[in-house]
Amino acid sequence: MSLNGKVAIVTGSGRGLGLAYAQELARQGAAVVINDVDAATAAEAVASIEAAGGKATAVVAPVGPSETAKQLVAAAVETFGRLDILVTNAGVLRDTVLWKMSDDDFDLVTNVHLRGTFTCVREAAIHMREAGEGGRIICIGSPTGQRGNFGQTNYAAAKAGIVGMVRTWALELKKAGITANAVIPVAATAMTATVPYFHAAVEADAKGEPMPDFFRKEIGFGGAGDVAPLIAHLASDAAAGVTGQAIGVGGDRIQVWSHPEPVVTAFHDGGWSAEALAAEFDRVVGENLQSVGEKFPALPEELQPPAA
Template identity: 60%
Template structure:
């Protein structure tokens, strides 16, 4: 049971108006945290706050786009002014502009980078400054994606920023360790409006919205459940129980909990005096090629 696990703690969740963000807000509040709910959709943010307050917990909405430093500062200031402190920052806000490389326009690139990469950076920076000032540690939880782990056809910019966000977590876990601030990346997979646009899931998503349970094959092999299935990982990483966990990329979706590896050297060969073109080709063909890494995630077909 997570009730009371976060009593006295204060969290900010960006993109908390709907979907996974709303699930994170409700779970954090259910564990005892007061929550600043950020979203660009005022109605969605207000609905999430209402759900929290109706359950007897505390929340406040801040309607603003992430990316600008002013928004990050406002979120931290609101947490401190309304609830007295900041302990948890969850950088969930994101946008999609799915296009292959040659069809990706400058505006698509800038919007995705501004929201995901700069938004994560500016909010984490503001949170780290406040947590270091408080001197009591803290939790920064950034949100990645399988696209950032494996690559994803048609998601040129999204895959890049999600990979960058995981690198943020690894670097910040080193920089903030002395302050007792942990930084981890959550890699969520869930049946959401975005997932429902993927052709193989369209029919399944429609049935899911009607209340039909997802088959075990989908919950396990495809790691897809509801947004609420991902939320326990965020609560655990936000709690004192995970105090020795930092710099990790951890996935959760449906019934599947995953620890992702850091990039590592798979093989190495040496040539005295350096390498020629021919020697590189020979080494690749005879020794390296068998270990070449695939791109993209693969899933078994749905029955």
């Protein structure tokens, strides 16, 4: 795998997972456009790539508006001469239960995650189609978007929407040689740092120590460095035939998420009347109800979080 001569944009790449993605793309040979809302953070990210012998520049702007998407593509083309790869990673959180979630909480999260993904991919796709050399679109999803999570109406909506858009873009961009995929990371982030269940894993990661095998193997939870190689692989020529997929990665695990498919199908002559539904509902629907939310195995005693 080599990304020599390729140019990538990674949104939200000043720190955390986004920075790990950008650094790995640069390590594989790509020039990278860093994006963050903080100038000092973006500059540090650029410096870290250049110190390792890579090439990078920065665009300091919030993801969401079309103007930012245009700035990002322009920076790639004007600085490095082309654009081959877009990774949409930027995001924010405003977690609270439905009945306490404000309009601003909902709008901010969906604007950055969902609209920001849309505006950046639209701008990149316009350029890639005109350039005629194909491209790679990699959008970051979440288990929350796949399964739901308590207190994350806004985030779940945005992340589920991103995967839906990816499947559509895989169809629309195929003729242009542009792939579109979603990556579903399970890793130590600012969000998981607040979840008591992950305390031992996040603490080990923060100290630069190996995470306990329970997290890496049983639930596929790891650090940013465990996710970044998949980003680079999907950005490479080796993944030219992979599109429209949602691929999970974390710790020692990689997964392919299924597309939604019916689990049962039943017919009733003349349509389903209220009486027919009353007679058959439990058999057809009730016996095939699907679970919601993620289910984690019980923590071993030695990995229990400290008492509050």
